[in-house]
Amino acid sequence: MREKRRSAGWVAASLFSWTAASLAGAADIPPTDSASAPAKVVVDKGGLKVDSGDGAFQFRAWGRLHADGTLHVGDTPPNSDGINNDATDGTEIRRARFAMSAKAYEVFTWFGEVDFGDNEVSVTDFIVGYTGIERLNLTAGHQKQPYSLAVEMSSNDLPFTERSIDNELIIPLINRAIGGRFEDYGEKWYVAGGFYGDSMEAQSQNATEGWGTAAKVVVTPILAPDRVIHLGFRGAVRRPENDNESIRFRDQTTQMSDYRIVDTERIEDIQEAAIFGPEAAIAFGPFSLYGEYNRAHLTRKGADTLRFQSGHIAATWSLTGESRASIYTIQTGEFKRLTPKNNFSLKTGGVGAWELAVRYAYVDLSSGSASANASVVGGEEHALDTSLNWYLNPVVRFMLDWKHILETSIGDAADATLVARNQEGKGLNAFTLRAQFAF
Numbered sequence: 001m002r003e004k005r006r007s008a009g010w011v012a013a014s015l016f017s018w019t020a021a022s023l024a025g026a027a028d029i030p031p032t033d034s035a036s037a038p039a040k041v042v043v044d045k046g047g048l049k050v051d052s053g054d055g056a057f058q059f060r061a062w063g064r065l066h067a068d069g070t071l072h073v074g075d076t077p078p079n080s081d082g083i084n085n086d087a088t089d090g091t092e093i094r095r096a097r098f099a100m101s102a103k104a105y106e107v108f109t110w111f112g113e114v115d116f117g118d119n120e121v122s123v124t125d126f127i128v129g130y131t132g133i134e135r136l137n138l139t140a141g142h143q144k145q146p147y148s149l150a151v152e153m154s155s156n157d158l159p160f161t162e163r164s165i166d167n168e169l170i171i172p173l174i175n176r177a178i179g180g181r182f183e184d185y186g187e188k189w190y191v192a193g194g195f196y197g198d199s200m201e202a203q204s205q206n207a208t209e210g211w212g213t214a215a216k217v218v219v220t221p222i223l224a225p226d227r228v229i230h231l232g233f234r235g236a237v238r239r240p241e242n243d244n245e246s247i248r249f250r251d252q253t254t255q256m257s258d259y260r261i262v263d264t265e266r267i268e269d270i271q272e273a274a275i276f277g278p279e280a281a282i283a284f285g286p287f288s289l290y291g292e293y294n295r296a297h298l299t300r301k302g303a304d305t306l307r308f309q310s311g312h313i314a315a316t317w318s319l320t321g322e323s324r325a326s327i328y329t330i331q332t333g334e335f336k337r338l339t340p341k342n343n344f345s346l347k348t349g350g351v352g353a354w355e356l357a358v359r360y361a362y363v364d365l366s367s368g369s370a371s372a373n374a375s376v377v378g379g380e381e382h383a384l385d386t387s388l389n390w391y392l393n394p395v396v397r398f399m400l401d402w403k404h405i406l407e408t409s410i411g412d413a414a415d416a417t418l419v420a421r422n423q424e425g426k427g428l429n430a431f432t433l434r435a436q437f438a439f
Contacts, residue, residue, distance in 0.1 A: 045394040047439050058103035064156055064438040066094040066117070070254045073429040087259035087430070093117050094255055094434070095155060097124065107132035109139075124176065137183040142199070145174045145214040146181065146192035147234045148292060149279045149334060150312075156438040157327075157337040159316050160387045161401040164361035166310030168251045168262075169294050173275050174214055174236045175199060183332070190218040190333035212238035218333040228283040228325040230290070232333065235276035247273065247298070249308065249365050251381060253403065253430045261408055261425035262365050263418050264378030269301040277311075281335070283325035286318035288335075304368045306376055312361035314385075319354040337394070337438075344392040353391035360384055366409075379422050380409040399434040 037053030047062025072087035099113035109129040115122050127141035144152060148170055150163050179196030193215035214236035222229040247270060250263035274297045281290035291313035298306040316324060320341065327336040342350035365378030387401045410422040 045439060056104075056106045058101075060101045061099070062439055063096075063098045065096050065436070066155070067435045068092055068094045068161065068255070069433045070256055071431045072253065072257065072259070073431070074427050075259060075424065087253055087428070088257040090256060092256045093119075094161075099125075135184055135186070138180070139182075140180045142176055142178050143181060144176055145179075145194055145196055145212070145236060146183075146216040147174050147214045147236050147275070148294075149230070149232065149281065149290065150292060152332070153334045154337075156436065157335060159314075159355060159357035159389060160359060160385055161399050161432045161434050162255060164312040164314075164359055164385065165251050165363045165381055165383050166292065166294060166312045166361045168249055169296055169308055169310040169363055169365070170275065172247050172249055173238050173273050173296065174212065177212070185330050185333070188220045188223050188330070190216075190220075190330055192216050192333070208241035210238065210240040212236060216333070220328075220330060223328070223330060225326045226285055226323050228281070228328045230279075230281040230283075230328070230333070232279040233277075234279065236274070238273040240270060246270065249363075249378060251363065253405075253425075253428065254432060257430075259421065259425075259428075260418075261405065261422050261428075262363060262379035262381045262410075263415070264365050264376050265415070267298065267300070267306065267376060269303065270298055271301050272299045273297070274299075283323070283328060283335075285323055285325070286321050288316045288324040290314055304375070306367040308363075308365050308367055308378075310361070310363040312359055314357060314359035316355060316357040319356060320351065322353045322355075337397075338389075338391050339394050340391050343394075352393065355387075355389040355391070357387040357389065358385070359387075360406075377410065379418065380407075381405065381422075381425070382407040395437060395439050397434075397436040397438075399432075399436065401432040401434070403430040403432075404428070 039053055040051045042049045047060055050059045052058070069091045071089050075087040094117055096116040097113055099111070101109065101111040103109050107130055109131060111125060111127045113124045115124050123142060125143050127139045127143050129137060129139040131137055146152065150158070150167060151170060177196040177199045179194050181192065181194035183192045194213065196212050196214070198209050216232060216234040218230060218232040220228060220230055246266045246268045248264060248266050250260045253259045253261070275294055277293040277295050279292040282288065291311065293311040294309060296308045300306065318324065318338065322338050322341060324335060324338065327338060329336060338353050338355060340353035344350050344352035362382040364380045366376065366380060368375030384404045384406055385401060387399055390398045405425050405428040408422045408426045410419050
């Protein structure tokens with residue numbers, strides 16, 4: 001798998017180089033009458049941007065760096081049976097991404113992003129698009145599927161270091177994949193949908209590629225700079241081509257640790273997987289409240305249909321008065337990153353923006369009848385996250401996140417390691433300190 005990631009990264013890097021060389025070569029082409037104005041070069045919080053004189057062509061480069069330090073408190077060392085319940089502590093480069101985008105003839109777009117985090121190279125997004133129809137955005141390539149406010153939001157913008165544990169029910173079904181997507185919006189609504197194959201991480205040569213579809217609808221009955229109400233519903237379906245796709249759901253206390261409290265192991269013979277649920281958000285001045293619920297149905301060949309569920313509810317408070325409603329954009333139906341009213345500065349006395357966020361989340365991965373061959377007992381987990389965020393300016397942010405496992409339940413699972421981790425997981429604390437630079 002690592003060699004495939006490196007190959008994908010090499011291809012992406014080569015295309016980036018080709019794009020840059022093409023733009024450099026374009027400078028030798030005599031301008032047309034419509035492009036007689038000089039090109040504009042801008043470097044700001046959005047990265048490097050180069051525009052042609054007539055605005056028909058554009059090139060942009062930007063990136064992000066997330067450096068994390070993690071500490072677990074309450075985990076246990078290996079017991080007498082050799083079961084290792086010890087979580088991993090330490091430091092890591094969580095994300096180190098470099099991105100480029102280009103526009104040609106006003107309506108054709110290209111976007112690519114490569115991640116060098118964890119000392120590996122992988123492609124996150126690689127997309128071509130068309131924007132020639134008013135408000136409608138059409139894209140094709142390796143990209144996100146339109147499902148979940150938390151999944152759609154960038155990791156640069158989330159008020160927590162990681163997405164919550166309910167996300168572990170979503171990602172195995174509808175992670176980034178190769179496909180086509182459309183987006184449209186109006187004054188107080190947003191809709192997106194798409195049709196997808198598999199991800200860029202190549203499948204087995206003996207397996208025919210499956211397919212899936214996802215869609216999302218959002219309405220905003222109130223949309224103003226100081227207050228927003230966001231109401232959405234989303235759903236997705238995934239079908240393996242030959243009824244032979246297996247899926248595994250499991251949590252992760254932190255990105256760098258393999259300490260997993262719930263785990264379904266591999267679920268075989270899946271004929272169809274469907275996931276759906278509502279989402280809502282309210283932002284009023286410096287306060288916001290948002291939540292999501294997910295229900296997943298897995299139809300299996302010769303066995304009971306499995307039903308899992310997950311959800312979260314979260315609240316944020318800008319201690320320095322910045323409005324989260326002001327950073328909501330209906331064009332994508334999501335919230336962006338806070339911008340301080342006064343950037344941190346020892347000269348001017350600016351303190352930046354300070355934000356407090358609290359989140360409760362749960363995931364239930366147990367389903368089926370009492371029959372051993374019909375049930376899956378992956379466990380249940382409830383967690384509380386608290387995050388204190390300091391935005392020094394629109395580019396630099398420090399985050400201190402505390403995750404506390406409130407409750408766990410494993411039922412009659414046969415896996416001794418999973419049972420031990422689930423039981424020991426209750427009361428576990430995970431602390432993460434992040435330094436973020438995103439431009």
